[in-house]
Amino acid sequence: MSKPYPYFISLDEAVGICHQNTITPTIEVIPITSALNRVVADDVVAKVDDPGFDNSSMDGFAVIYSDTTEPPVNLTIVGSSNAGTGQLNTIKSGEAVRIMTGGPLPTGADSIIPIELCDVDNNVVTLNESSKPNYVRKQGENFAKQQTLFSTGEVMTPEKIALCAAAGVANLTVFSKLKIAIISTGDELKNLDESLDFGQIYESNSYGIEALVEVYGHEPIRYPSVVDDIDILRRNLEHAAKNYDCIITSGGVSMGDRDFVRIIMEQEGEIKFWRIKMRPGSPPLFGSWQGTPIFGLPGNPVSSHVVFRALVGKWLSSCTKSVDSVSKYTNAILDQDVKTQQDFTTFRRVELFDHQGELYARLKGHQGSGNIAGIAMSDGLTKILPNQNGKKGETCRIILL
Ligand code: AMP
Ligand code: MG
Numbered sequence: 001m002s003k004p005y006p007y008f009i010s011l012d013e014a015v016g017i018c019h020q021n022t023i024t025p026t027i028e029v030i031p032i033t034s035a036l037n038r039v040v041a042d043d044v045v046a047k048v049d050d051p052g053f054d055n056s057s058m059d060g061f062a063v064i065y066s067d068t069t070e071p072p073v074n075l076t077i078v079g080s081s082n083a084g085t086g087q088l089n090t091i092k093s094g095e096a097v098r099i100m101t102g103g104p105l106p107t108g109a110d111s112i113i114p115i116e117l118c119d120v121d122n123n124v125v126t127l128n129e130s131s132k133p134n135y136v137r138k139q140g141e142n143f144a145k146q147q148t149l150f151s152t153g154e155v156m157t158p159e160k161i162a163l164c165a166a167a168g169v170a171n172l173t174v175f176s177k178l179k180i181a182i183i184s185t186g187d188e189l190k191n192l193d194e195s196l197d198f199g200q201i202y203e204s205n206s207y208g209i210e211a212l213v214e215v216y217g218h219e220p221i222r223y224p225s226v227v228d229d230i231d232i233l234r235r236n237l238e239h240a241a242k243n244y245d246c247i248i249t250s251g252g253v254s255m256g257d258r259d260f261v262r263i264i265m266e267q268e269g270e271i272k273f274w275r276i277k278m279r280p281g282s283p284p285l286f287g288s289w290q291g292t293p294i295f296g297l298p299g300n301p302v303s304s305h306v307v308f309r310a311l312v313g314k315w316l317s318s319c320t321k322s323v324d325s326v327s328k329y330t331n332a333i334l335d336q337d338v339k340t341q342q343d344f345t346t347f348r349r350v351e352l353f354d355h356q357g358e359l360y361a362r363l364k365g366h367q368g369s370g371n372i373a374g375i376a377m378s379d380g381l382t383k384i385l386p387n388q389n390g391k392k393g394e395t396c397r398i399i400l401l
Contacts, residue, residue, distance in 0.1 A: 005272060006274075008276070009276060010386060011310060014286070015310075015311060015315075018318070021272060023246070023293060024175075025177070025320065027174070028173070028176045029173050030171065030174055031171055031172075032169065035164075036156060037155065037214070037215060037326075038155075038156050038175070038177075039153060039156070039217055039320035040151070040154040040156065040172055041174050041175045041320070043151050044167075045146055045169075046146065046169070047168030048167060050143050050167065051138070051139055051140070051141065053104050053139050054136055054137065054138055055136075056100070056102065056103050056112045057112070059101055059114070060115045060117075061077070061113045061118055061125050062091065062097040062099045062112055064109060064111070065111040071130050072128050075096035075125050076096070077096055077098055079106070080099070081099045081104055082103050083100055083103050088104055088106065088107055089106035090106055090108055092108060097109065105136055110136070111132065111134065111135070111136065112131070112135035112136060113125075113131045149167055152321050154322070155217065155325045156217075177217065177218045178218040178246055180218055180219065180245065180248060181240035181243070182210055182220055182222045182248050182249075183225075183226055183233075183236050184203050184205055185225065185227075185249060185250065185252040185299070186227075186299060189201065189203035190202055190203060205250040206223075208372075209304065209305075209308060216313055216316045217320075228252060233260050238290065241289050241292035242290075245292070247292055248312065249297065251297075251298070251299030253274075262274065269288065269289045270289075271286075272288070276311070277341075277345065278307075278345045279344050279345075280300065280302050280303040281298055281304075281306045281347070282298075283298040283303070284307045295312050295315075300369040301372040302369045302374065306347045309381070313327060327399055327400075329399055329400065330359060330397075330400060332350070332359045332360055332395070333358055334361055334391065334395075334396060335392065336392050338384060340384050340388070340389060340390035345384065345385060345386055346382060346384040347381040347399075348384070349380075350379065350380055352398065364378040365377055379400065380400045383398070
Protein backbone atom coordinates (compact mmCIF):
# COMPACT_ATOMS: atom_id res chain seq x y z
CA MET A 1 0.00 0.00 0.00
CA SER A 2 1.59 3.29 -1.01
CA LYS A 3 1.81 6.08 1.52
CA PRO A 4 1.41 9.83 1.05
CA TYR A 5 4.91 10.35 2.52
CA PRO A 6 8.33 8.70 2.13
CA TYR A 7 8.05 5.27 3.68
CA PHE A 8 10.72 2.77 4.71
CA ILE A 9 13.59 4.81 3.35
CA SER A 10 17.36 4.60 3.77
CA LEU A 11 18.98 6.25 6.76
CA ASP A 12 20.72 8.73 4.45
CA GLU A 13 17.41 9.78 2.94
CA ALA A 14 15.90 10.14 6.41
CA VAL A 15 18.78 12.30 7.60
CA GLY A 16 18.45 14.37 4.41
CA ILE A 17 14.76 15.03 5.11
CA CYS A 18 15.66 16.03 8.69
CA HIS A 19 18.27 18.47 7.35
CA GLN A 20 15.60 20.10 5.17
CA ASN A 21 13.28 20.61 8.14
CA THR A 22 15.39 22.28 10.77
CA ILE A 23 14.45 25.11 13.09
CA THR A 24 16.81 27.91 14.09
CA PRO A 25 17.20 28.63 17.79
CA THR A 26 17.51 32.18 19.05
CA ILE A 27 20.89 33.50 20.16
CA GLU A 28 22.17 34.53 23.58
CA VAL A 29 25.41 35.53 25.30
CA ILE A 30 26.63 33.31 28.13
CA PRO A 31 29.77 33.10 30.27
CA ILE A 32 32.25 30.41 29.27
CA THR A 33 31.65 28.79 32.66
CA SER A 34 28.24 27.67 31.35
CA ALA A 35 29.35 26.84 27.83
CA LEU A 36 29.96 23.09 27.98
CA ASN A 37 28.22 21.38 25.02
CA ARG A 38 26.78 24.70 23.82
CA VAL A 39 27.05 25.70 20.17
CA VAL A 40 28.75 28.92 19.15
CA ALA A 41 26.61 31.24 17.01
CA ASP A 42 29.23 33.79 15.93
CA ASP A 43 32.96 34.04 15.27
CA VAL A 44 35.06 33.82 18.44
CA VAL A 45 38.12 36.06 18.11
CA ALA A 46 41.27 35.98 20.27
CA LYS A 47 41.81 39.11 22.34
CA VAL A 48 45.54 38.46 22.89
CA ASP A 49 48.52 36.71 21.35
CA ASP A 50 49.34 33.33 22.83
CA PRO A 51 51.99 33.30 24.12
CA GLY A 52 51.82 37.01 24.76
CA PHE A 53 55.64 37.25 24.84
CA ASP A 54 58.60 34.96 24.11
CA ASN A 55 59.07 32.74 27.17
CA SER A 56 60.72 29.58 28.43
CA SER A 57 59.17 26.13 28.34
CA MET A 58 61.76 24.78 30.83
CA ASP A 59 63.39 25.63 34.12
CA GLY A 60 67.03 26.50 33.35
CA PHE A 61 69.15 29.32 32.00
CA ALA A 62 68.47 31.74 29.19
CA VAL A 63 71.61 32.16 27.08
CA ILE A 64 72.90 33.30 23.73
CA TYR A 65 73.21 30.27 21.52
CA SER A 66 76.51 31.32 19.94
CA ASP A 67 78.09 31.42 23.44
CA THR A 68 77.43 27.74 23.97
CA THR A 69 78.78 25.96 20.92
CA GLU A 70 82.04 24.76 22.56
CA PRO A 71 81.15 23.34 25.99
CA PRO A 72 81.99 23.40 28.77
CA VAL A 73 81.28 27.13 28.99
CA ASN A 74 81.14 29.38 32.04
CA LEU A 75 78.60 32.20 32.02
CA THR A 76 77.89 34.86 34.62
CA ILE A 77 74.37 34.78 36.07
CA VAL A 78 73.06 38.33 35.82
CA GLY A 79 69.45 37.93 36.91
CA SER A 80 66.41 35.75 37.05
CA SER A 81 63.14 35.57 35.15
CA ASN A 82 60.13 33.91 36.75
CA ALA A 83 56.64 33.40 35.39
CA GLY A 84 54.79 36.58 36.17
CA THR A 85 57.95 38.68 36.36
CA GLY A 86 56.92 42.18 35.57
CA GLN A 87 60.25 43.16 34.03
CA LEU A 88 62.38 42.07 31.11
CA ASN A 89 66.06 41.20 31.66
CA THR A 90 68.76 41.85 29.10
CA ILE A 91 71.86 39.73 28.52
CA LYS A 92 75.11 40.20 26.67
CA SER A 93 77.60 37.65 25.47
CA GLY A 94 79.11 35.75 28.43
CA GLU A 95 75.97 36.12 30.55
CA ALA A 96 73.02 33.94 31.50
CA VAL A 97 69.70 34.55 33.25
CA ARG A 98 68.16 31.98 35.55
CA ILE A 99 64.71 31.31 34.08
CA MET A 100 61.61 29.37 35.15
CA THR A 101 58.94 27.85 32.94
CA GLY A 102 56.77 30.68 31.67
CA GLY A 103 59.39 33.32 32.50
CA PRO A 104 59.89 36.00 29.80
CA LEU A 105 62.92 35.41 27.58
CA PRO A 106 65.52 38.14 28.30
CA THR A 107 66.27 40.53 25.49
CA GLY A 108 69.32 39.23 23.65
CA ALA A 109 68.79 35.57 24.65
CA ASP A 110 67.75 33.03 22.07
CA SER A 111 68.10 29.67 23.86
CA ILE A 112 67.27 27.94 27.11
CA ILE A 113 69.59 25.38 28.70
CA PRO A 114 67.62 23.00 30.94
CA ILE A 115 68.75 23.09 34.56
CA GLU A 116 69.72 19.39 34.39
CA LEU A 117 72.55 20.20 31.95
CA CYS A 118 74.15 22.88 34.13
CA ASP A 119 76.39 23.16 37.20
CA VAL A 120 75.89 26.26 39.29
CA ASP A 121 78.51 27.78 41.57
CA ASN A 122 77.41 31.08 43.14
CA ASN A 123 76.86 33.45 40.23
CA VAL A 124 78.54 31.28 37.60
CA VAL A 125 76.76 28.62 35.60
CA THR A 126 78.76 25.99 33.71
CA LEU A 127 77.04 24.59 30.65
CA ASN A 128 78.13 21.03 30.04
CA GLU A 129 76.43 20.65 26.69
CA SER A 130 75.90 22.99 23.82
CA SER A 131 72.41 24.38 23.58
CA LYS A 132 70.07 24.28 20.68
CA PRO A 133 67.81 27.22 20.18
CA ASN A 134 65.15 25.15 21.90
CA TYR A 135 62.61 25.56 24.69
CA VAL A 136 61.59 29.03 23.63
CA ARG A 137 57.87 29.55 23.20
CA LYS A 138 57.56 32.35 20.65
CA GLN A 139 55.03 35.13 20.95
CA GLY A 140 51.86 34.32 19.01
CA GLU A 141 52.96 30.83 17.98
CA ASN A 142 49.74 29.24 19.30
CA PHE A 143 47.35 31.90 18.10
CA ALA A 144 47.46 35.58 17.33
CA LYS A 145 45.38 38.48 18.61
CA GLN A 146 42.33 38.95 16.33
CA GLN A 147 42.62 35.39 15.04
CA THR A 148 39.27 33.61 14.62
CA LEU A 149 39.36 30.65 16.97
CA PHE A 150 35.90 29.25 16.22
CA SER A 151 33.04 29.95 13.89
CA THR A 152 29.30 29.36 14.05
CA GLY A 153 28.44 25.73 14.72
CA GLU A 154 31.41 24.88 16.94
CA VAL A 155 30.40 22.73 19.90
CA MET A 156 32.15 23.73 23.11
CA THR A 157 34.27 21.08 24.80
CA PRO A 158 36.38 21.44 27.97
CA GLU A 159 39.45 22.04 25.79
CA LYS A 160 37.75 24.74 23.73
CA ILE A 161 36.49 26.45 26.89
CA ALA A 162 40.08 26.56 28.17
CA LEU A 163 41.18 28.00 24.82
CA CYS A 164 38.59 30.78 25.15
CA ALA A 165 39.98 31.67 28.57
CA ALA A 166 43.56 31.66 27.26
CA ALA A 167 42.42 34.02 24.52
CA GLY A 168 40.81 36.42 27.01
CA VAL A 169 37.28 35.53 25.88
CA ALA A 170 34.96 35.49 28.90
CA ASN A 171 31.59 35.31 27.14
CA LEU A 172 30.29 33.54 24.08
CA THR A 173 27.43 34.13 21.69
CA VAL A 174 25.68 30.77 21.46
CA PHE A 175 22.46 29.31 20.16
CA SER A 176 19.85 29.19 22.90
CA LYS A 177 19.00 25.71 24.06
CA LEU A 178 16.12 24.14 22.21
CA LYS A 179 13.46 23.03 24.66
CA ILE A 180 12.69 19.45 23.85
CA ALA A 181 9.68 17.64 25.26
CA ILE A 182 10.17 13.92 25.85
CA ILE A 183 7.00 11.86 26.02
CA SER A 184 7.07 8.11 26.60
CA THR A 185 4.00 6.11 25.75
CA GLY A 186 2.86 2.70 26.89
CA ASP A 187 0.33 1.16 29.30
CA GLU A 188 3.07 -1.00 30.79
CA LEU A 189 5.35 1.86 31.87
CA LYS A 190 5.79 2.74 35.53
CA ASN A 191 7.74 5.48 37.26
CA LEU A 192 10.77 4.62 39.34
CA ASP A 193 8.90 5.45 42.56
CA GLU A 194 6.09 3.00 41.77
CA SER A 195 6.01 -0.74 42.37
CA LEU A 196 5.63 -3.07 39.42
CA ASP A 197 2.66 -5.36 38.94
CA PHE A 198 2.87 -8.31 36.62
CA GLY A 199 3.50 -7.21 33.02
CA GLN A 200 4.73 -3.77 33.96
CA ILE A 201 8.24 -2.34 33.50
CA TYR A 202 10.13 0.72 34.65
CA GLU A 203 9.98 3.48 32.09
CA SER A 204 13.61 3.95 31.06
CA ASN A 205 13.79 5.46 27.59
CA SER A 206 13.02 9.01 28.65
CA TYR A 207 16.01 9.04 30.98
CA GLY A 208 18.44 8.03 28.24
CA ILE A 209 16.88 10.48 25.80
CA GLU A 210 17.01 13.24 28.41
CA ALA A 211 20.74 12.63 28.88
CA LEU A 212 21.32 12.58 25.12
CA VAL A 213 19.50 15.91 24.71
CA GLU A 214 21.83 17.37 27.34
CA VAL A 215 24.89 15.95 25.62
CA TYR A 216 23.76 17.83 22.51
CA GLY A 217 23.57 21.04 24.52
CA HIS A 218 19.78 21.42 24.68
CA GLU A 219 17.13 21.40 27.39
CA PRO A 220 15.05 18.27 27.93
CA ILE A 221 11.60 18.41 29.50
CA ARG A 222 10.64 14.89 30.53
CA TYR A 223 6.90 14.28 30.73
CA PRO A 224 5.37 11.60 32.94
CA SER A 225 4.73 8.64 30.66
CA VAL A 226 1.42 8.52 28.84
CA VAL A 227 -0.88 5.51 28.64
CA ASP A 228 -1.95 4.15 25.27
CA ASP A 229 -4.98 6.40 24.83
CA ILE A 230 -5.31 8.66 21.83
CA ASP A 231 -7.07 11.49 23.70
CA ILE A 232 -4.52 11.60 26.50
CA LEU A 233 -1.73 11.44 23.95
CA ARG A 234 -3.31 14.32 22.00
CA ARG A 235 -3.51 16.46 25.13
CA ASN A 236 0.17 15.84 25.85
CA LEU A 237 1.24 16.59 22.29
CA GLU A 238 -0.80 19.80 22.31
CA HIS A 239 0.80 20.91 25.53
CA ALA A 240 4.28 20.10 24.27
CA ALA A 241 3.73 21.79 20.89
CA LYS A 242 2.46 24.93 22.58
CA ASN A 243 5.29 25.18 25.10
CA TYR A 244 8.41 23.67 23.54
CA ASP A 245 10.48 23.68 20.35
CA CYS A 246 10.48 19.99 19.52
CA ILE A 247 8.80 16.78 20.68
CA ILE A 248 10.39 13.37 21.03
CA THR A 249 8.06 10.49 21.76
CA SER A 250 9.02 6.92 22.49
CA GLY A 251 6.91 3.85 21.77
CA GLY A 252 3.69 3.43 19.88
CA VAL A 253 5.10 4.14 16.46
CA SER A 254 5.03 0.69 14.87
CA MET A 255 2.34 -0.97 12.78
CA GLY A 256 0.11 -2.30 15.61
CA ASP A 257 -3.40 -1.02 16.30
CA ARG A 258 -2.32 0.26 19.71
CA ASP A 259 0.57 2.27 18.27
CA PHE A 260 -1.16 5.57 18.88
CA VAL A 261 1.72 7.92 18.11
CA ARG A 262 1.77 6.64 14.55
CA ILE A 263 -2.06 6.58 14.37
CA ILE A 264 -2.54 10.14 15.64
CA MET A 265 0.20 11.43 13.36
CA GLU A 266 -1.41 9.75 10.36
CA GLN A 267 -4.80 11.19 11.25
CA GLU A 268 -3.97 14.62 12.64
CA GLY A 269 -0.26 15.41 12.20
CA GLU A 270 2.07 15.92 9.29
CA ILE A 271 4.40 13.00 8.56
CA LYS A 272 7.62 13.72 6.66
CA PHE A 273 8.70 10.10 6.69
CA TRP A 274 7.96 6.88 8.52
CA ARG A 275 10.20 3.83 8.90
CA ILE A 276 13.87 3.58 8.07
CA LYS A 277 15.97 0.72 6.73
CA MET A 278 18.07 0.38 9.85
CA ARG A 279 18.62 -2.31 12.47
CA PRO A 280 17.78 -1.90 15.22
CA GLY A 281 15.28 0.93 15.10
CA SER A 282 13.31 0.64 11.86
CA PRO A 283 10.00 2.16 13.08
CA PRO A 284 10.83 5.88 13.53
CA LEU A 285 8.66 8.67 12.32
CA PHE A 286 9.47 12.32 11.72
CA GLY A 287 7.08 15.14 11.04
CA SER A 288 5.37 18.01 12.73
CA TRP A 289 2.55 18.33 15.20
CA GLN A 290 0.76 21.68 15.00
CA GLY A 291 3.92 23.16 13.49
CA THR A 292 6.31 21.68 16.04
CA PRO A 293 8.86 19.13 14.82
CA ILE A 294 8.24 15.68 16.25
CA PHE A 295 10.35 12.54 16.28
CA GLY A 296 8.51 9.32 17.06
CA LEU A 297 11.17 6.96 18.38
CA PRO A 298 10.60 3.24 18.80
CA GLY A 299 9.82 1.93 22.28
CA ASN A 300 12.49 -0.74 22.35
CA PRO A 301 15.16 0.76 24.59
CA VAL A 302 18.17 0.10 22.35
CA SER A 303 16.24 1.25 19.29
CA SER A 304 15.25 4.54 20.86
CA HIS A 305 18.85 5.23 21.79
CA VAL A 306 20.28 4.23 18.42
CA VAL A 307 17.71 6.25 16.50
CA PHE A 308 18.50 9.29 18.62
CA ARG A 309 22.17 9.01 17.78
CA ALA A 310 21.64 8.20 14.11
CA LEU A 311 18.88 10.70 13.40
CA VAL A 312 17.78 13.13 16.10
CA GLY A 313 21.37 14.10 16.91
CA LYS A 314 21.99 14.89 13.24
CA TRP A 315 18.88 17.08 13.16
CA LEU A 316 19.86 18.91 16.35
CA SER A 317 23.32 19.53 14.93
CA SER A 318 22.00 20.94 11.69
CA CYS A 319 19.63 23.23 13.64
CA THR A 320 22.76 24.88 15.07
CA LYS A 321 24.72 24.75 11.79
CA SER A 322 27.08 22.14 13.22
CA VAL A 323 28.43 18.94 11.91
CA ASP A 324 27.52 16.24 14.41
CA SER A 325 30.70 16.63 16.40
CA VAL A 326 29.11 14.97 19.42
CA SER A 327 29.34 11.56 17.72
CA LYS A 328 32.88 10.28 17.80
CA TYR A 329 33.88 7.61 15.34
CA THR A 330 36.67 5.17 14.81
CA ASN A 331 37.25 2.36 12.32
CA ALA A 332 37.62 -1.24 13.46
CA ILE A 333 37.98 -4.65 11.85
CA LEU A 334 35.08 -7.02 12.49
CA ASP A 335 36.32 -9.98 14.52
CA GLN A 336 33.33 -12.11 13.55
CA ASP A 337 30.47 -12.17 11.06
CA VAL A 338 27.78 -9.67 12.01
CA LYS A 339 24.18 -10.19 10.94
CA THR A 340 23.18 -7.57 8.41
CA GLN A 341 20.29 -7.12 6.04
CA GLN A 342 20.42 -6.11 2.40
CA ASP A 343 20.08 -2.31 2.00
CA PHE A 344 20.00 -1.70 5.76
CA THR A 345 22.35 0.26 8.01
CA THR A 346 23.27 -2.03 10.90
CA PHE A 347 24.10 -0.83 14.39
CA ARG A 348 25.38 -3.73 16.51
CA ARG A 349 26.72 -3.39 20.02
CA VAL A 350 30.44 -4.14 20.15
CA GLU A 351 33.46 -4.03 22.37
CA LEU A 352 36.74 -2.90 20.92
CA PHE A 353 40.12 -4.51 21.45
CA ASP A 354 43.62 -4.17 20.17
CA HIS A 355 45.36 -7.04 18.42
CA GLN A 356 48.88 -6.50 17.11
CA GLY A 357 48.31 -2.79 16.78
CA GLU A 358 44.98 -3.05 14.93
CA LEU A 359 41.61 -2.17 16.43
CA TYR A 360 39.03 -4.97 16.30
CA ALA A 361 35.33 -5.08 17.18
CA ARG A 362 33.44 -8.07 18.53
CA LEU A 363 29.80 -8.32 19.50
CA LYS A 364 29.06 -7.47 23.10
CA GLY A 365 26.08 -8.88 24.96
CA HIS A 366 22.75 -10.03 23.65
CA GLN A 367 21.91 -8.03 20.54
CA GLY A 368 18.15 -7.81 21.10
CA SER A 369 16.76 -4.31 20.71
CA GLY A 370 15.10 -4.64 24.11
CA ASN A 371 18.39 -5.21 25.92
CA ILE A 372 19.58 -1.90 27.32
CA ALA A 373 22.24 -3.74 29.38
CA GLY A 374 24.04 -4.76 26.19
CA ILE A 375 24.38 -1.23 24.87
CA ALA A 376 25.21 0.17 28.31
CA MET A 377 28.23 -2.17 28.51
CA SER A 378 29.42 -1.69 24.93
CA ASP A 379 32.26 0.46 23.67
CA GLY A 380 30.48 1.33 20.47
CA LEU A 381 27.92 0.71 17.77
CA THR A 382 28.87 -0.57 14.35
CA LYS A 383 27.66 1.54 11.49
CA ILE A 384 27.67 -1.09 8.77
CA LEU A 385 26.53 0.64 5.62
CA PRO A 386 23.91 -0.73 3.24
CA ASN A 387 26.60 -1.74 0.73
CA GLN A 388 28.72 -3.63 3.28
CA ASN A 389 28.17 -7.24 4.22
CA GLY A 390 29.32 -7.38 7.85
CA LYS A 391 31.70 -10.28 7.28
CA LYS A 392 34.62 -11.09 9.59
CA GLY A 393 37.67 -9.09 8.48
CA GLU A 394 35.67 -6.20 7.04
CA THR A 395 36.60 -2.73 8.29
CA CYS A 396 33.62 -0.77 9.48
CA ARG A 397 32.81 2.49 11.12
CA ILE A 398 32.20 2.46 14.88
CA ILE A 399 30.23 5.14 16.73
CA LEU A 400 31.94 5.38 20.11
CA LEU A 401 29.62 5.33 23.10
P1 AMP B 1 6.39 -0.14 21.41
O1 AMP B 1 7.33 0.57 20.48
O2 AMP B 1 5.48 0.77 22.12
O3 AMP B 1 5.69 -1.26 20.70
O4 AMP B 1 7.32 -0.81 22.51
C1 AMP B 1 8.27 -1.78 22.16
C2 AMP B 1 8.90 -2.36 23.39
O5 AMP B 1 9.61 -1.35 24.09
C3 AMP B 1 7.93 -2.94 24.39
O6 AMP B 1 8.51 -4.12 24.94
C4 AMP B 1 7.81 -1.86 25.44
O7 AMP B 1 7.46 -2.38 26.69
C5 AMP B 1 9.17 -1.28 25.45
N1 AMP B 1 9.12 0.14 25.82
C6 AMP B 1 8.33 1.05 25.25
N2 AMP B 1 8.49 2.26 25.82
C7 AMP B 1 9.45 2.10 26.75
C8 AMP B 1 10.05 2.99 27.68
N3 AMP B 1 9.73 4.28 27.73
N4 AMP B 1 11.00 2.49 28.52
C9 AMP B 1 11.34 1.18 28.44
N5 AMP B 1 10.80 0.30 27.59
C10 AMP B 1 9.85 0.74 26.75
MG1 MG C 1 3.81 0.60 23.25
